[in-house]
Amino acid sequence: xxxxxxxxxxxxxxxxxxxxxxxxxxxxxxxxxxxxxxxxxxxxxxxxxxxxxxxxxxxxxxxxxxxxxxxxxxxxxxxxxxxxxxxxxxxxxxxxxxxxxxxxxxxxxxxxxxxxxxxxxxxx
Amino acid sequence: xxxxxxxxxxxxxxxxxxxxxxxxxxxxxxxxxxxxxxxxxxxxxxxxxxxxxxxxxxxxxxxxxxxxxxxxxxxxxxxxxxxxxxxxxxxxxxxxxxxxxxxxxxxxxxxxxxxxxxxxxxxxxxxxxxxxxxxxxxxxxxxxxxxxxxxxxxxxxxxxxxxxxxxxxxxxxxxxxxxxxxxxxxxxxxxxxxxxxxxxxxxxxxxxxxxxxxxxxxxxxxxxxxxxxxxxxxxxxxxxxxxxxxxxxxxxxxxxxxxxxxxxxxxxxxxxxxxxxxxxxxxxxxxxxxxxxxxxxxxxxxxxxxxxxxxxxxxxxxxxxxxxxxxxxxxxxxxxxxxxxxxxxxxxxxxxxxxxxxxxxxxxxxxxxxxxxxxxxxxxxxxxxxxxxxxxxxxxxxxxxxxxxxxxxxxxxxxxxxxxxxxxxx
Numbered sequence: 001x002x003x004x005x006x007x008x009x010x011x012x013x014x015x016x017x018x019x020x021x022x023x024x025x026x027x028x029x030x031x032x033x034x035x036x037x038x039x040x041x042x043x044x045x046x047x048x049x050x051x052x053x054x055x056x057x058x059x060x061x062x063x064x065x066x067x068x069x070x071x072x073x074x075x076x077x078x079x080x081x082x083x084x085x086x087x088x089x090x091x092x093x094x095x096x097x098x099x100x101x102x103x104x105x106x107x108x109x110x111x112x113x114x115x116x117x118x119x120x121x122x123x124x
Numbered sequence: 125x126x127x128x129x130x131x132x133x134x135x136x137x138x139x140x141x142x143x144x145x146x147x148x149x150x151x152x153x154x155x156x157x158x159x160x161x162x163x164x165x166x167x168x169x170x171x172x173x174x175x176x177x178x179x180x181x182x183x184x185x186x187x188x189x190x191x192x193x194x195x196x197x198x199x200x201x202x203x204x205x206x207x208x209x210x211x212x213x214x215x216x217x218x219x220x221x222x223x224x225x226x227x228x229x230x231x232x233x234x235x236x237x238x239x240x241x242x243x244x245x246x247x248x249x250x251x252x253x254x255x256x257x258x259x260x261x262x263x264x265x266x267x268x269x270x271x272x273x274x275x276x277x278x279x280x281x282x283x284x285x286x287x288x289x290x291x292x293x294x295x296x297x298x299x300x301x302x303x304x305x306x307x308x309x310x311x312x313x314x315x316x317x318x319x320x321x322x323x324x325x326x327x328x329x330x331x332x333x334x335x336x337x338x339x340x341x342x343x344x345x346x347x348x349x350x351x352x353x354x355x356x357x358x359x360x361x362x363x364x365x366x367x368x369x370x371x372x373x374x375x376x377x378x379x380x381x382x383x384x385x386x387x388x389x390x391x392x393x394x395x396x397x398x399x400x401x402x403x404x405x406x407x408x409x410x411x412x413x414x415x416x417x418x419x420x421x422x423x424x425x426x427x428x429x430x431x432x433x434x435x436x437x438x439x440x441x442x443x444x445x446x447x448x449x450x451x452x453x454x455x456x457x458x459x460x461x462x463x464x465x466x467x468x469x470x471x472x473x474x475x476x477x478x479x480x481x482x483x484x485x486x487x488x489x490x491x492x493x494x495x496x497x498x499x500x501x502x503x504x505x506x507x508x509x510x511x512x513x514x515x516x517x518x519x520x521x522x523x524x525x526x527x528x529x530x531x532x533x534x535x536x537x538x539x540x541x542x543x544x545x546x547x548x549x550x
Contacts, residue, residue: 013180015345016137021129052348052361053402055409066409069352089405113402115395 002043006078011051037120044083047116055089057096059106064097071110079107083114131171135164138181139261140346144233145185146192151296153240153286155192157258162195163188231350232298235307238347242310243289250285252318257282260339270321270333308351312360312416315343319364337368348403358407359417365400366423369393380525385432397427418447437466454483458493470500488517492527499530508534 017025036042051070058065082099086092089111096109139160146156163184167176177183241255253271256262262270268278299307322336344361351357373387404420422443429435444460457480465473474497477490484490495510511531518524 012346012349013134013137016133016342018129018133021133049399049402050345052345052352052358053399053406055406067353068358068406089402089409093409113398115398 004081015050033118033120042120044120045118046083046114048112049115051112053113055093055111057093057100057109057111059100059108064100066093070112071108073108076107083117089113128168128172131168131176134171134176134180135167135184136261138184140234140237140259141181141230142184142188143258143261144237145230146188147237148233148296149189150192153258153290158195159188159192160184162191166191234346234350235299235304235311236296238311238314238343239307240289242307242314243292245288245292246285248317250281250288251314252321253278253281254285254289255314255318255343256336256339259343262335262339266335270336272332308347308354308357311347312344312357315340315347316360316364316416318343319367323367334371337364337371340364341368355407355410355412356414356416358403359414359420362400362403362407362420363416363423365396365403366420366427369396369400369427375522378525379522380529381522383526384426385435389430392427400424401427413446413450415447415450418443418450422447435466437463441467454480455487455489458484458487458490461497462493465497465500470497473497474501486517488514488519488523491517492523495527495530499534504534504537 033042033045054068054070056067056069056071058067082095084092084095086095092111096111100106100109142163143156143160146159147153150156150159166187167180167184171177237259238255241251241258243251246254249271253267256267256270257264264279264282265275267282268275271278273281319337319340322333322338322340325333341361341364344357344364348354348357348361369392370384370387372393373389373391374382376382400420401424404417404424407417407420422440425436425440425443441460441463444456444463448456448460458477461473461476464476474494477494477497480490491510491514495507495514498504498507498510508531511527511534514527515524515531518527
């Protein structure tokens, strides 16, 4: 079974870390990742840019609208995610709209630029 | 999580929200600051043993508020005159603080605190010093170092600023939409000033003043998190990130300026650029341009060019025209002329800047650009005159050193009598 592990933390505290603190944490995380990668178990690892860079596409009364900021509803749950290469945010929004249009469940699509991507793939 | 530096960064993060909320309770800046200080001391005692609370900000507000009430009660036992009118809404001190901290309160609290520092009676230098002291929580010593002045002089500057705003009426009611927009504009301008204080430093001063840039970015991100749908705040944050990304490449080992086109682009900070580009991208979707967005868009075009020759100068020129229309200024026209010289050649640019001579007769960059354009046209004698004028107006040794380089090259050309090369543009 392939598992997705999603990371939640208090963002303003994390962005306030000094360069040294940030590097120390990343170093420790990398050590864990390397062990799993060496065993052929680790898939892509991404660090997202801050939520201030987030845009959300949301279906309201059958229309998809663009909202600034991250997804902030508690009534909906995370059901899946995509990674998509786009020239700019406009293209990413267009992609999210297409998904939204064909998905009768509606829902929200939070678009977050990826800051760091380590594309190690598991050997399945 | 017992390491003290982690607790330090939690306290720094919580500071703007906590001080802002305490200010709403006490309506007195000094009291709010003291209460926060008190709460921090308790946190330093308590958190290493018990671990930090789930919501450090709420903890600090609650503890700070109680500590301040305690102090007032003690004082009121000694003094017959109670201070109760300041404490009218503190009866419920024991209720869970979290209930009261709804998002919109937070937003207006912090905006108010930021706005207080932008009081129109305060000169720019006092606004910045006050913001760094109150919101960022930098020590007087740190601020004095960043401004290159003595500690007692900075202490005085901050005290004077505080005295001025203590007498001014501070608006505690929730702002209406128009006032909110005005406050946002004033606060954005103040943040930009803080950034420029750090960014305009050069040579030996730069390492001491660089923290001002980091602080400005932190404030801009804070503002953006509070107002996620304001394209100009996105633009401001993007502009600061994109400019700050080039910090390491801007000066050589001797402190001389390295021009954008001569910078080692691999030394630019890719992480900051990615965030800046994402933000300007997002702002553009609003189709509601403003001065910060346009400047960020120009910075973005530079950041996107892998090599200097890949720069889209035509687009940069258009953006400068847009900026010129928004806030007409000879300096912006001068910048547009530089873009024109890249896109259409030096002759057109020179014609553009001739009419600016009167308005910019004391402006270093005017003569630098003029000299460089004349040099490109092979009018070496006139170029030399312009460069000499520029040197006399240089604001820093780094600027002077850069112009000296042009002059040295000119004298070499004269002695070898070689034809002028394409010449480095300014």
